[in-house]
Amino acid sequence: MSFASNDSATKQSAGIAITAEEIAEQGITASEDVARYALYLGDDALMLGQRLSHWISRAPELEEDIALGNIALDLVGHARFFLTYAGTAWGKTEDDLAYFRDEEEFRSCRLVEQENGDFGQTIARQLIFSYYQHELYSKLVESQDETLAAIAAKALKEVQYHQDHAAQWLLRLGIGTEESHRRIQEGLYYMWPYIDDLFHDDDVTAALPGIAVQPSSLRENFDRRIAEIISEATLELPQVDQAWGGDRSGEFSEARGHILAEMQVLARQFPGATW
Amino acid sequence: MNAPQADHLKAVSDAALGEDEQAAQNYFDQLISEDSRVEPRDWMPEGYRKTLTRQVSQHAHSEIIGMQPEANWITRAPSLKRKAILMAKVQDEAGHGLYLYSAAETLGTPRDVLNQQLLDGKAKYSSIFNYPARTWADIGAIGWLVDGAAICNQVPLCRASYGPYGRAMVRICKEESFHQRQGWEILYELSHGTPEQKQMAQDAVNRFYGPALQMFGPPDEDSPNSKQSMAWNIKRFSNDELRQRFVDMMVPQAEALGLTLPDPDLKWNEERGHYDYGKLDWNEFKSVISGHGPCNVQRMQRRRAAHSEGAWVREAAAEYARKMEAHNAELIGA
Ligand SMILES: [Fe+2]
Ligand SMILES: [Fe+2]
Numbered sequence: 001m002s003f004a005s006n007d008s009a010t011k012q013s014a015g016i017a018i019t020a021e022e023i024a025e026q027g028i029t030a031s032e033d034v035a036r037y038a039l040y041l042g043d044d045a046l047m048l049g050q051r052l053s054h055w056i057s058r059a060p061e062l063e064e065d066i067a068l069g070n071i072a073l074d075l076v077g078h079a080r081f082f083l084t085y086a087g088t089a090w091g092k093t094e095d096d097l098a099y100f101r102d103e104e105e106f107r108s109c110r111l112v113e114q115e116n117g118d119f120g121q122t123i124a125r126q127l128i129f130s131y132y133q134h135e136l137y138s139k140l141v142e143s144q145d146e147t148l149a150a151i152a153a154k155a156l157k158e159v160q161y162h163q164d165h166a167a168q169w170l171l172r173l174g175i176g177t178e179e180s181h182r183r184i185q186e187g188l189y190y191m192w193p194y195i196d197d198l199f200h201d202d203d204v205t206a207a208l209p210g211i212a213v214q215p216s217s218l219r220e221n222f223d224r225r226i227a228e229i230i231s232e233a234t235l236e237l238p239q240v241d242q243a244w245g246g247d248r249s250g251e252f253s254e255a256r257g258h259i260l261a262e263m264q265v266l267a268r269q270f271p272g273a274t275w
Numbered sequence: 276m277n278a279p280q281a282d283h284l285k286a287v288s289d290a291a292l293g294e295d296e297q298a299a300q301n302y303f304d305q306l307i308s309e310d311s312r313v314e315p316r317d318w319m320p321e322g323y324r325k326t327l328t329r330q331v332s333q334h335a336h337s338e339i340i341g342m343q344p345e346a347n348w349i350t351r352a353p354s355l356k357r358k359a360i361l362m363a364k365v366q367d368e369a370g371h372g373l374y375l376y377s378a379a380e381t382l383g384t385p386r387d388v389l390n391q392q393l394l395d396g397k398a399k400y401s402s403i404f405n406y407p408a409r410t411w412a413d414i415g416a417i418g419w420l421v422d423g424a425a426i427c428n429q430v431p432l433c434r435a436s437y438g439p440y441g442r443a444m445v446r447i448c449k450e451e452s453f454h455q456r457q458g459w460e461i462l463y464e465l466s467h468g469t470p471e472q473k474q475m476a477q478d479a480v481n482r483f484y485g486p487a488l489q490m491f492g493p494p495d496e497d498s499p500n501s502k503q504s505m506a507w508n509i510k511r512f513s514n515d516e517l518r519q520r521f522v523d524m525m526v527p528q529a530e531a532l533g534l535t536l537p538d539p540d541l542k543w544n545e546e547r548g549h550y551d552y553g554k555l556d557w558n559e560f561k562s563v564i565s566g567h568g569p570c571n572v573q574r575m576q577r578r579r580a581a582h583s584e585g586a587w588v589r590e591a592a593a594e595y596a597r598k599m600e601a602h603n604a605e606l607i608g609a
Contacts, residue, residue, distance in 0.1 A: 020356070050350060053362055057346040057577065060585025062339065062369050062376075069366040073359060080355050095354045119588045175598060176591025183587065266353045266411055273472060275353045275411075275464050 018154050020080035020094055023147060028088065033207045034145055035089030036107075039097070040204065040248060041136075042082030043108035046098060047256075048129060049075030050263055051116055060119055067165055071126070074158040081151040099267035103257050110246050111194040113253040117187065120180070123169045124187030130162040131226050132198045135218040144210045167229050174233025185235050192238040197246035204248075307508055312438040315381040323507055326500070327437050328382045329398075330509065332389040335375035337401035338368045339393075340574050344408035345417060353411055360457055361414060367450045374446060378439040394579050402560060403486045405568030412465050412472075412479035418458015420480070420487035420525070426451045427521045428491065436508035459528070466533045473533075480529070481537040488552075489560045491518040497557075522550050 030038060052072035059065040083094040111129060116122045137159055140152035173184035199219045205212040230237050245251035267273075299318035306313055313319055345365050352358035376386040392398040403421055408414060429448050435441040465476035492498055492514040504510035512520075522541070529536050540553030563571070 046355075053349045053358075056349060056362065056365050056369075057342040058581045058584075060581070060588035062373055064585075064588075065342070065369040066366050066373075069362055069369070073362045073366070076355060076359050076362065080359070083355070098355055099353075119585065172592045172595040173588070176593075176595040177587070179587050180591030180594075262350050266351050270353070270469065270472065273353075273468050275357050275461070275468075 018081070018150055020077075020084040023081055023084045023151075024088070024093070026147075028085075028147055030085050030089040030145075030147070032089050033204070034148070034211060035086040036204045037208055037212045038082045038086035038148070039107045042079045042086060042097070043106050044112050044129075044133075045075045045082065046079035047106075047108040047259060048112040048125075049073070049079060050259055051112065051114075052122070052126075054116060055122065064119075068122075071162050071165065074155070074162065078151070078155045078158075081154075085147050085151070095267065099264045100271070103252065103260055104250070106252065106256060106260070107248045108252070108256070109194065109197040109248060110243070110251075110253040111191060111197060113255045113259060114191060114194065115255060117190065118183060119169075120173055120183035120187035121190055122187075123166055123173065123184060124191045126162065126166040127170055127188075127229070128191055128195060128198075128226070130159055130166050131222055131229075132218065133159045134163050135221050135225075136213055136215075139213040139218070143213070145208075148211065170229060170233045170235070174230075174235045181235070184233075188230070188235065189238045189240060192240050193243035194246065196242040197248070200247070202248065307436055307506075310434075310436075310508060312441065313436050314438045322503070324382050326504060326507070327440065327509065328379055328384050330504075331375055331379040331382070331440055331443075332384070332392070333399050333401075335372045335379060335389065336393045336398055337404065338372035338375060340400045340578065341404045341421075342368045342372075343574055343577055344404060344406070344570075345414060347408050348411060348414050351411070352414075357461070364418070364454050364457060367454065371447045371450070374443040378437075378443045381439045382437075390582070394575075394582055396566070396575065399564060401490055402564040402568060403483075403490050405563050405571045405574060406482065406486055407570050410475050410479060412462065412475040413483065415458050415461030415465060415476060416479035416483040418454050418456075419462055419528070420458070420483045421490070422451050422454040422458060423525065423528075424487045424490040424521055426455060427517050427524065431511035431517075432509075434508075434511060440509075459532070462532050462534065476532075477534050480534050484537050485555055485559075486563075488518055488521065488555055489557075491515075491521065493557065493560070519549055522552050526550055 049072045052068050052075065055068040056065055056072070059068055079098070080094050083097045087093050087097055111125060114121075114125060116125075134156070137152040137156040141149050141156060143149040143152065170184065173180040175181075199215045199222075201214050201216045205214050227237050267275075296318075300320065303313065303317065303319055303323075305311075306317070313323075342365050345361060345368070349358060349361055349365065352361050376389060379389055380386055389398070393400070403424075408417060426448060429444050429451065433441055433444040433448060435444065462476050462480070465472040467473075492501075495501065495513045495515045498514050501510060501513055505513070525536065526541070538553045540551060542551055544551045562568070
């Protein structure tokens with residue numbers, strides 16, 4: 001008997017019933033191109049889920065241990081779907097891809113690899129990423145690839161909650177006290193230089209018209225919506241140049257190696273073992 | 276009003292109050308003797324209120340501190356499925372803490388006061404969480420043994436005389452049995468894996484078994500408060516009865532896992548119909564519960580750090596709520 005992650009009574013996000021195991025058992029094989037694209041989506045979710053999970057037992061209040069844990073759990077769930085699907089192209093499992101790829105083989109963006117920092121920095125990252133992901137999955141549900149569309153449909157409901165969570169905290173921190181205003185503003189400045197990474201079209205997305213969402217197509221809505229919530233929170237929209245590099249196929253942050261060293265350590269001590 | 280008259284009135288009101296109190300006590304005694312539930316609005320003896328507040332808040336603190344050893348493995352869980360299950364579990368524990376703080380609050384002590392008692396080191400929590408979770412197998416052992424012991428302890432508490440506590444326990448017990456099952460699965464996979472994995476599982480069970488037995492509290496002869504708790508229908512079975520039940524339950528489960536329990540004196544006693552088990556090290560227990568376990572300092576430090584580093588966030592949320600309320604009041608006024 002297996003325990004799906006939604007057995008948790010504290011889990012709040014509702015979703016369509018779909019599991020990584022079901023994707024694996026469907027017998028659908030992703031094309032090489034689709035698999036490369038699925039890695040983009042899966043690796044982003046995995047890295048951010050890994051980062052956020054560190055908050056569990058360290059959050060400012062118990063309700064946030066639960067809320068951040070929920071979001072982390074959703075993201076790891078999304079990663080499992082995408083990596084399982086990607087793996088069908090190469091005869092690999094989600095765990096082969098998560099635990100036995102090296103740094104340079106991951107395809108996550110730099111934003112999700114950034115340090116948690118204080119709660120303000122984490123919320124700044126959550127805001128940017130959940131707003132981006134919301135635009136992304138809202139379009140991916142129309143993908144001609146049925147598996148990608150089904151994963152997006154499930155994930156979208158959850159990401160709506162992530163987005164609300166980030167927006168609510170942005171308002172509380174922006175409007176709350178002088179200190180919270182300063183900290184969340186600093187957090188936004190810290191994360192802002194990595195936004196462009198999210199919206200680059202490249203050969204992977206270009207090879208999949210009608211299947212992949214072209215990241216550049218999400219930019220306009222994202223810019224408008226994020227500017228609205230930042231202004232509502234009485235914060236300023238950071239005016240900073242974007243950081244160089246950040247191509248998903250090569251450049252990545254210094255943090256990635258540390259994240260993977262921690263995440264992969266046990267699995268790599270026992271290659272081939274089952275858990 | 277002259278003095279004698281005032282005295283007279285006071286005497287009358289004292290008598291009335293005394294009568295009311297006697298009636299309330301009688302009603303309370305009746306609820307207990309009928310094995311009915313006491314609810315927050317009911318009168319209850321001070322001792323009952325105090326005992327429950329202590330027990331329920333200690334239980335809440337245990338859920339919260341108990342998140343730490345398991346959170347220690349979330350980022351290193353060896354498969355994504357195990358990672359997701361473990362995250363959900365630790366989240367459940369936070370939820371248990373919340374239900375229990377709510378139940379404790381109905382007895383009249385606010386959550387922030389209870390939390391402060393924990394941070395000040397004035398409140399206890401289950402000593403088992405002061406042991407380190409060093410290996411992945413420890414996550415299995417904690418689920419199987421610690422959640423297992425929690426279930427043995429808590430199933431009878433579902434019938435505790437205090438309504439909010441009993442009802443919180445019903446919710447919690449459902450989830451604890453998932454947790455125990457998950458711990459069992461982890462150990463099962465390990466004990467059926469490579470020899471190194473099996474050794475990891477055995478080592479974890481060796482370390483957690485004794486402390487898990489101590490979760491039921493001191494032997495009956497050293498547990499003076501148990502009698503009163505049983506008379507109040509808070510506790511239904513003595514510490515030693517529960518411990519025996521747990522041992523009887525775990526022996527066949529350990530056999531099914533292919534692991535041994537670290538007790539040379541463990542053997543079936545035909546006459547008693549129970550397993551006999553060896554003496555536990557109660558000096559160790561006393562030492563750990565009073566602050567000298569391997570991880571007491573770290574557990575408290577983590578909780579205090581989370582609390583103090585989160586202070587600005589909680590203040591911001593409170594201030595934001597105040598501002599919004601003022602803003603809404605203005606809108607309604609306008
Ligand atoms: Fe629990
Ligand atoms: Fe539990």
